[in-house]
Amino acid sequence: MNSVSVRALLVRGMLAGLAAGVLALAVAYFLGESRVDAAIALEEAHAHSHEHGGEELVSRTMQATGGLATGVLVFGVAAGGIAALVFCYALGRIGAFGPRATAALVAGAALLTVYVVPFLKYPANPPAVGNPDTIGQRTGLFFLMVALSVLLAVAAVITGKRLAPRLGAWNATIAAAGGYVVLVGLAYAFLPSFNEVGADFPATLLWEFRLSTLAVQATLWTAFGLIFGVLTERLLLPRTGSAAASAPTATVGAVN
Template sequence: MSLTAVKNVVDLTLRSAVLRGLLAGLIAGLLAGGVAYVTGESLVDQAISIEEAGAAPHSHDSTVAGEDHKHGTEDSPLISRDGQRAGLFLATSLTGGAFGVLLAVVWFALTRKLVNGPKTQTILSLAVAGWTATAAVPWLLVPPNPPAVGATETIDYRTHLWVIAVLLGLTAVITWFMVCRWEESRPGSSILLKALPGLAAAAIVIVGWRILPESGTDYSGFPADLLWNFRLASAATQLTLWLALGIAFQFLIERRAMRN
């Protein structure tokens, strides 16, 4: 990057960064919605068919990257499937926009402390950290469930478990960052010191997994392949969201920096 481009990045205002983060998030949300639609909607339809056939007697909720399928009475859903499909793209776009703003604020705050101002190289690292905290760790500790899995009366309980899992993910990421800073300040560079940040973060996730209560979800009578395919679709959606967010935000920041 040229000296002019570096100066343009340094002079970037918080408002400008946030606007670019919002735009990047909306783009990423639409892409994630497309992945969720292609990989997950047919699985949702299959799960609903199982529920309607009486194979699983519980009302439920399901989530693929923020999409909620909530059923009302036994005969009719509160929201039609067409409405749910349209709501999927709205939900992923809003989620992407919110994460984009958050990413922009965190990036701006952190990189302002660097000697030469904001560094675009940190954007993808922050996106990976966001994915780890809000998607990867919760996916491991409280995996998402499709329709026909989980009773309605346990929704609040499972939501609380998910929030705890996100907090554990954030704690793991912050711990990794702090230990990295500490390791960089230490003389020498032994293999153990280099591995310490990852080990500390992994230890937090493992301890959280061990102490986090069971969700009490009954999976009996539900096809295992459908369950795991749904979870893989959810993971692919979240990965697309954060990867696209990081790439789009970095592109928009660098494009602004290279202007003139």
Template structure:
């Protein structure tokens, strides 16, 4: 288990570095443009505690990589749990397929669905007095999405022997979609984009922010799947000694 978690940490590190480089190249200029637009419409005397260069290079880099490393550890635990569950039910498969599935489900549950409900906003978009409500709503949809995704995976595995893989996945997928849609409809909506904020800039920021997360999951899952056979073979050799 320690080697699996170590693999998750390594894959998370690779995913975090890839995401940071992507964000530094494509997202940071959009943030700078949003800040410039905000300053042009807001004539205040606010001063930055930390320089923009420090924030986008050190702060963003450390934050992105650390988040991805922690995510990699959780990812490895999820893969191990799913593997044991499949083994108990007598389902044998190449573990690289469950790894790819967990990565895809993780992106959908952790990033895509919350982003569709509450898209990321650049500086200058949003009101200070609604930060608490927006954060709470985002956390609710995030936790609900992750919990429902776990339930959907468990349902799909349980029904696979009775209905077949594709039918079980379809039933679980539709169940997740209906359930998370119901949760989303119960949450408040926040339309705080001012009329003068450039629509193209907002769209580019949201799309590239989501692509950053997609790249992180893609690299994490790919590295994990690529190195998993080597880790498993090493475990088998160690077990024979």
């Protein structure tokens, strides 16, 4: 794929990430912020008898609006750009998939490896949950789990491609995926775990908060896959009608 196509796909990936970020922002605001407010209320009630030093640097209103929007949209643009570069490499190399299918696979793999797998080991915690003394360790381990998940996923793809000539595409895919699951399971077993949820913290609120964070990521990556797939197909398969439908493989091959 030439540099012009890569640059055009990178721009489209960032735009798709921005659009997906807007949708994820709506989910985060309407679904997640109420749970955050409830957790903060519990935290303040629990600490009511203790003195608080100093004023808060950023108001809760700013955190729930400008701060939330900045974080989600910047993440969407950055993630979209990185995913677009992964798409450039993956197109035509992971099977006979067109642009839309490749975009969907990249988005699904990103959701699984970058968020779901680390989330199952180190789920997000609302305010009032977690020991402040371990927040640095928990953050570091979460990003370590992200790195391990991504590296193991890349290794699984490479292994699957190498096994395909001997085992066939289906068996090679099953073997590679099984190896990924086993190695992730070992990482789960050997990395330290944290159980810092207080006995008085409502289990329902914790569950709803964690589901809302998962919903934000699922919305972002699903929307990105759908939007980016449309944009890439229009770029790489510019012809419409029966001519484009009859020869998609040749057109994709011409830009690789």
